Amino acid sequence: MNIYSPTGYEREVNNYVVDYWKRFGIDATYQQMDENQGNAIARLAGDGSGPTLLVNCPIDTHWTGNIEEDGLQWGDPMRRDNMRPAVVEGQTIIGLGSNNDKGMATSIMMAVEALQRAEVPLKGTLLAATLAGGAPSLSPANEPRKNIGLCQGLVHSLVNGITGDYALFHKPGYHVSWEEPGMCYFRVRVTGDPDYMATESRTDRPYRVLTDTARIIMGLDAAAEEYRQEYKAGSFRPAMAANALNAGAPSKPNWSPAISEIFLDIRPAPWTAPMEVKYWFDGVMERIVKANPGMSAEWEMYVAMPGGRTDPHNWIIQSAIRAAQAIEGDTSDEYVGRGAGQTEAGILRTWGIPTARISGAPPNPELPADLQRGFTMSGAYAPHLVNSAKVLVHAAIDTLTRTREETGLPY
Numbered sequence: 001m002n003i004y005s006p007t008g009y010e011r012e013v014n015n016y017v018v019d020y021w022k023r024f025g026i027d028a029t030y031q032q033m034d035e036n037q038g039n040a041i042a043r044l045a046g047d048g049s050g051p052t053l054l055v056n057c058p059i060d061t062h063w064t065g066n067i068e069e070d071g072l073q074w075g076d077p078m079r080r081d082n083m084r085p086a087v088v089e090g091q092t093i094i095g096l097g098s099n100n101d102k103g104m105a106t107s108i109m110m111a112v113e114a115l116q117r118a119e120v121p122l123k124g125t126l127l128a129a130t131l132a133g134g135a136p137s138l139s140p141a142n143e144p145r146k147n148i149g150l151c152q153g154l155v156h157s158l159v160n161g162i163t164g165d166y167a168l169f170h171k172p173g174y175h176v177s178w179e180e181p182g183m184c185y186f187r188v189r190v191t192g193d194p195d196y197m198a199t200e201s202r203t204d205r206p207y208r209v210l211t212d213t214a215r216i217i218m219g220l221d222a223a224a225e226e227y228r229q230e231y232k233a234g235s236f237r238p239a240m241a242a243n244a245l246n247a248g249a250p251s252k253p254n255w256s257p258a259i260s261e262i263f264l265d266i267r268p269a270p271w272t273a274p275m276e277v278k279y280w281f282d283g284v285m286e287r288i289v290k291a292n293p294g295m296s297a298e299w300e301m302y303v304a305m306p307g308g309r310t311d312p313h314n315w316i317i318q319s320a321i322r323a324a325q326a327i328e329g330d331t332s333d334e335y336v337g338r339g340a341g342q343t344e345a346g347i348l349r350t351w352g353i354p355t356a357r358i359s360g361a362p363p364n365p366e367l368p369a370d371l372q373r374g375f376t377m378s379g380a381y382a383p384h385l386v387n388s389a390k391v392l393v394h395a396a397i398d399t400l401t402r403t404r405e406e407t408g409l410p411y
Helices: 011-022 102-118 152-159 208-231 274-290 315-328 345-350 382-400
Strands: 027-032 038-044 052-058 087-089 092-094 125-131 166-173 175-177 183-191 239-247 259-267 297-305 355-360
Touching: 011 027, 011 038, 011 102, 011 125, 038 102, 038 152, 052 102, 052 152, 052 382, 102 125, 102 166, 102 382, 125 152, 125 382, 152 345, 166 315, 166 345, 166 382, 175 315, 183 208, 183 274, 208 239, 208 259, 208 274, 274 297, 315 355, 315 382, 345 355, 355 382
Parallel strands: 052 125, 052 166, 166 355
Antiparallel strands: 027 038, 038 125, 087 092, 175 355, 183 259, 183 297, 239 259
8 A cells, every 4th residue: 555556657556466476476467558557467377168257456546645736635634544654553454545446456466366376277267457547537737648547557458458258346345236337527617707806896796707607516416416316227326416616716816717617527327328418418507507697608528438237147247246145144045236336347348348346345343433524445444355355266266167158158
């Protein structure tokens, strides 16, 4: 966890993963993307008669742990769960990305090591990877590389031959899900005329752009509930939220801005195409503008990533469920899939690779009180990481000790 690895700077941490695997005689390589970014790849070869199984997860952290770079997103002073170095309290590891993503990578590292040590006679081949560029974010304005996030590590690995018949995609936890939402980002630009406020003659308070910005945000909040109700199905509830705002100059609050920008995130259902989301959003914005005479706004979708779904009767889903139930001692006849957020698993499914997502764990019984408020990607609980590794090992052995025909592949 102490190795610096924000999105776009995963070279050092993934070389560490490669070196770790190599200590056990595992065929492991660093797959370079550019001078700062790359994936760690491990291969356990079978005899050629079984399927190829991908086991992967991202390894980059959303933040740098430096308040000067991350801004006030995590408070001032920055919360300790988003800083380095790591702190160990009982069986809990606290610090930047200790649960997501470093805990996931640790579980995969342990699973590959265990399979190698046990000398399991494999028919199929295991390809394991800790991936760069997993964060659902664009490159910062001061980053010359404009393609470091949005699952670029996975895309790079796939187009360079690291693919398979089935996949286990790992996020924190050890439950199973077979569908997840897409992700669409929208930018709304509110426009008007700048004006100077610091004069007695301007008693009309000329900040129409900011007023309209507030109106739009309130309208989008109302539309978010409408969207949830219209597109929900089963246990799935699509989400929308406006989470970022760019307006005005803090150094010159005597001027009202001519432009403000609202940035929002929509998580559509796995069965909803990004263009369907766009047309729905067009309708929402047209309605808001029409209801506010004189309002001037334009909008665009600037990230479009579809979700995906794997048939729950597919071999890899059933294998993963057997694994999770075995580890948890669950003897029930029906397994309830867990909800999931947008991840690289959507891309794996878009590529036609049946994918089980291994994620979702009970609450950490040791999580300190100060980390229980809000959302944290820290607080990794070691027994949960071990359970995740066990589920990965169980499903890998179940899948890779069989022929392709036995797992239902037609080739």
